[in-house]
Amino acid sequence: MTKIFIIALLINNVVLMRFLALCSYVGMTSDVGQSVGMGFAVTFVTVLATAVTWPLQTFVLAPLGLGFLQILVFILVIASLVQLVEFYLKKNVPGLYAAMGIYLPLITTNCAILAVTFENISNGYNFIESIVYSVGVSLGYLLAMVLLAGVRDRIKNSPIPAFLKGTPILFAATSLIAIAFMGFSGLVK
Amino acid sequence: MMTILITLGFSALLAFVLGALLGFFREKFKVERDPLVDAVRGALPGANCGGCGYPGCDGYAEAVAARRAGPNLCSAGGSKTAEAVAALVGVAANAEDLVSVLLCSGTKEKALDKGAYVGIPTCRGAKLSTGSTKACAWGCQGFGDCVAVCKFDALAMGDDGLPKVDYAKCTGCGMCAEECPQKLFAIVPKSRKGSVVLCSNRNVVKANVMKACKAGCIKCEACVKICPEACIAMVNGIPVTDYAKCTSCGKCVEKCPTKCYALLETDVMGKKKVAVNA
Amino acid sequence: MAVKSFRGGAHPPERKDRTSGLPIEYLRGAKSVVIPVNQHFGAPLQPLVKVGDQVKRGQKIADADGRMTVPVHASVAGVVKKIEPRTQSNNVDGPCIVVEADGSDGVDFLAPLDGFACTKDEALARIREAGIVGMGGAGFPAHVKLAPSKPIALVIANGAECEPYLTIDERVMIERPGDLVEGVALTMKIVGAPKGVIAVEENKAHAVAGLEKAVAEKGRGFDIEVQLLKTKYPQGGEKMLISAVTGKEVPSGGLPMDVGCVVQNIGTLVAMVEAFREGKPLIERGLTISGAACASPKNVVVPIGTLVSDLVAEGKVEVTEAELGRVIFGGPMMGTAVPHYAIPVQKNTSGVLLVSKKEAEHYVEHSCIRCGRCMRACSCRLSPALLNQALVAGDWEDAEKIGLLDCVECGTCSYVCPARIQLVQRFRVGKQLLRAKKQKEAQNACK
Amino acid sequence: MKRLWNIFKAGIIYENPLLMLMIGLCSALAVTTNVQNGVGMGLAMTFVMLFSEVIISIFRKVIPNSARMPIFIIVIAAFTTIIDLVMKAYFPELSKSMGVFIPLIVVNCIIMGRVEAFASKEKVLDCVADSLGMGLGYTWVLVGIAAFRELLGNGTVAGLQVMPAGFEPILFFILPPGGFLVFALFISLNIWLKGRMQKAAAKSAAKAEEVAA
Amino acid sequence: MPANNLLLSSSPHAFAPATTRKIMLAVIIALLPATGYGIYLYGLPALILVIATVAASVASELLFRAAIKAPRSVGDLSAIVTGLLLALILPPSTPIWMAVLGAVFSIVVAKEFFGGLGANPFNPALIGRAFLLMSFPAAITTWHKPLQGIVDAATTATPLNLVKQGASLADVAAQVGAGDVGGLYWQLFLGNRSGSIGESSILLVSIGGLFLLGLGVIQWIVPVAVLGTTALFSWALGMDPLFSLLSGGVVFGAFFMATDYSTSPLTPLGKAIYGAGIGLLIALIRKLGGFPEGVTYAILVMNMLSPFLDKLRVKKYGYVAPKKPAKTAAPAKEAAK
């Protein structure tokens, strides 16, 4: 269990090693607070999505032989889930909504979440393992977001060469963060 | 065949649930908000990719409607979306177009430096630690704080050490006027005609002005005397034109011994290209 | 005696040896003076004389109503020749009254007053009428400082004189310890402080014996102590001095009185004593004239408004013109570089440095290498490197959080910076802009 | 015809989804360790985009505004599933090496963006041009990045040995950090080119103005 | 009489003698003993490697800055420092072209891309080494016995490699011909062992480090924190703490890499946490990770955290805890009235 978690969090980091969720990674890291909010929102929805999609696959789609509807059903479920959560938070937990809810619309198209729900199935994880995996992946996402936000904060006034300003330097920075993350490889055997 | 039947049943169920949810949401989501937000939101692709730096299309639409964000940040939608959004939020045209005019002619050659300034290359920094890097305490410092603050790319430092206004781009927003530590910019209607003195030196001692700058107003009041309409008066040591009376005859411009007089419509706004290259 | 100090700071080369042994020269024979109308921190004054008027030495020539104003007096007897804008030692052109000495010897001092016998209000009124301001730097009206709204436990005489080159305070401590001690006692009397401290940096330890003797002889029984401090810049900063002497820190945005202290400059104390004893307004002051381009460095007392260029023309100060690279009014760490030396000595001019081209060497700003020297040296324990970064980025919120408004502009960070970044200048601009911004916001909030 | 050509061209260069719009990045980096994957991914994307746009465009008048998002998702998901199944059936190797990234086409911002911004408003033929342009624009960048990474990281292009035998592959380039860096360089190259083009345009415009004056 | 040739500057008008260039020069001097010893151990190939790496660093900085039309900056000597550091943490047998490639990567990607000296968020030399390790894993993990020349016959494993493969300290001692474990410690301290060019002599590296400490170029917090926590966590994870310090590049990293101005936190508390994090990661990677040595990655990982550690600022002079909103709200209301 710890292994699944550490591998998902550090060794096979969803952003840095697996290139998932890059859109929001670039878009939402201009500020550390923002990246933390986004990260926790993703964590929340990923776990929720896993908790819904895993039983759906195991108890509905697979027995009915509807495995081919996986993509369609999962994306619809996640999209509806996000809407539902957004609505619920807005109405009942306005404090949390203010902190997290504004990031929810972005999450529908966050490929990390969809990828996690697919991988839970294809890796053959049981329910608990799936939850652990989804927490690991999404905290890995949060970690990568926060680290890039830190680097961005650090370089925001640097005399970066004109041709690298903007997105290129973010990816160059990500490259170096990924190099540092290579150090975690093999940490869990 | 069985699979297809199951599929049909399943999809019908799915669609029903979705439809119900959707209707439910629509009903519950009736939150009062700026119709402009909805309009902008409608023009956006709805990909919710976050590429704009705002949390989702809704967040961006709100920012645009509140004028906190420009219309061109949606990368998913591309130029078409940008145009549509820009059209929606298009800032209402000013009743009168304004432009910014620099009231200083103290070019590098004409205005003497007071000393060799070393320090941060901004007008404000220079003024704070030296009073003025120029011998003239009112003159343009020439570090281009105004250029840096202009959002419309309408200002550029000329080779002569003075900023040049591109009147095709200037919107008269007044940012430069606010930023300039010497308060050298006047915001005037673009349609204004008449004479203006391109100097802000208020030193009453003629000799001091002459020592400091060859293009300074030396308070000779020749303009006041020559004006056939009697529309020029000295205010706080600087001649001021009454545009209600000024006929733009140009006599004051001709008479001015230090050539710091100019006509707004020709000398200032009319020669933008020449000025930049000069 | 325990040697005290504050946290942070730096040790710029002192260069005091050129003048520290030279007695004060009294150069009172100015032929003409240019007296700036506004020499204090506060509301502007109106001239009380007009061109052509005859004035006496000590005659009030400019004043205004209002708490934060201090009158200005003629420092020579003669005729008002001009009232016009002239460059002042802060590099700004301001109205100045030019008085030409006519050889007459008219004196118009106030009546002597016993500061220890009169009421507090009388004393404060006298201090204001005598035109006394803080003579160390900003020129803060002394009568305002001596009327604090909080109880004062300690009066500190600022004998740190931490700026390189300057030795005038040291000379005053050696030559006039009695007047100085009397000034401390007088201040204690006015603010009702039970204790006084004369704080002296170690490099002036030779003045201590004289001071202690004076305390015994002229202290009138007041509890006055002489305290040695480690030689370190900016020990003479009010806040640093308080924390060095008392260990307490002036709260952010607060004043010395918030920790029960009043800090007075040596020159101010002596001027106060003269204002009571002789009724003599603040019409002359002591200063150090030094720098490598000055062939005759000296400690002098001159009438306020004396042009340094006049001193040079009269041969009282020798300048090696070919060598001259920079003229500084004040010390090298916090003074102002001026474009020439035809500038009058003001109430707050503690020195004029005629710096040689070699000393005036300046450097190009390089990029920050994040060595952290500025943070270790900062006397306010701010993070100049991060503050600079925030200012360059225009991140006002962060700048305020780091403590932009707490910066005392002592210049230590710029001094130690190996990349020669103009930290202090940027902070000065930043403070100005941030204050303006806050004012604007406050206005908007009121609306 | 010219109009269609312009729409097509826009996607390839001026509004290239990866380089200019910088969306749909995830798959672009993940699958570009070799050229085959790049081609496969690019074509799969083009397929899904083409059919989704066409279908949406056909039905654009009957899709109610408030239900458009779920419908778009359904359509895109359907075509993604189709390409996923087809690839599993006929290109098992390719399908395996791209793994989860084929199903993830469904959340690719490019498709969603184009469907919403273009297909829901424009005619079918325009949509064909647009989707092909966007798809090819996506594909060529993918192949370009893949070729670069494969060449330096493995010494081959599309599986063929290109570098001399003595060449020691620089593994960095096929590892994740290399992917990020190569992509950064591609975007910067593009920004640089764009800057130069703008400068040239401005210069010629200025010249024209001068002549006119 | 305005003479307009005088300098008008903002105060202060004086500067301390230390300049960027002098600081970099001090680092170079501090590295010389270790460099010299490395060349003594591995001969001409090591010398050539050092020269090639330094030359490549300087040349790439010059060329890159010329290409982007930025002001020239090699005068600050920082490129030499980067090149030298990179050479010293590479195995002596590294092919020259690889080392040059690594140097170019260090300078161009890790440093100049981010705006040059002081702006780089990651230690350039370490990025260069990680890049090479990643790209050419076999070449960068081939070690040679000291004093036997760079020949195939002299390849060996470093003491850390041996331990990672399960050898006991006594085995290692036998392998390097040090007799007992005590002899091993002494031999490691003096530096007669296989490893990167500049890291092996703890004695000479420490002399360099103490030289920098004495000059005030570096502060003691980071080296002490790194060395202390490495020993502590090594011990906690069941490794020999003294051996952990003496083997590999811990001391070199603690003095020369972890103290890099640009990539380490500025504040004392930040520095302490940063150093402790490095020590913890070194021990973890050595014990559990995929590499026998973890200094490079430990420092790189902590580099990422230094923007956050910078927030742990010292309380400023006269700091007053922010007042509660209720208190400030009341006067505001009064003012509004």
Added chain:
Amino acid sequence: MMKDIVKLGLILAAFAAAACVGLAFVNQATEGQIAINQEKQLNESLKGLFPEAEKFNDITKELTLADPAVKLEAAYLVERGGAPLGIAAKASGNSYGGVTTVLVGLGLDRRIAGVRVLDTKDTPGLGANAAVPTYFVDKTSKTTFPGQFTGKALSDPFVVKEDIAAITASTITSKAITKIIKASADAAGARLEAIAMAPPAPADAAGGK
């Protein structure tokens, strides 16, 4: 209001139903091919181990692995003409960069008939060389890393850097894969024991080579 919701629901339902049914058809069309692919893939790799095999019986449930760190994916009893040839086991375990899957064949002689590294997430150029057919641990005999196991007896020590040559600079990968091979071969051996199949005459033993 209600009517609106119903209308929306109907349109959605129409799209969903159309899409799903369409998918069902595509699925039916491809299902067979995908199954064939998977079987073909398995057959190919199994045949690589046992070239003369004709039939593979799934006996996954009958094998138990002693090492909990290694997970058995599948196991087959390989037969030819009704007579068993050996057992093929597909097992996975953690390696350097993640899960590595290996297919191991064990002949009746209790010797390894062959090894295939099916999937690895280890570092390309290093650990991943285990699955590269052109990477040789012994360059002279052109033996690949999995190739060197062929012919090894169960009784051999299976210790990396002793009787097993490691992949350069990838000792961890080498050890991890060796562990998976050893564990699955042991389980297969035990199963052969259990179904009481005596090793045939030594003359046939070379068949796996």
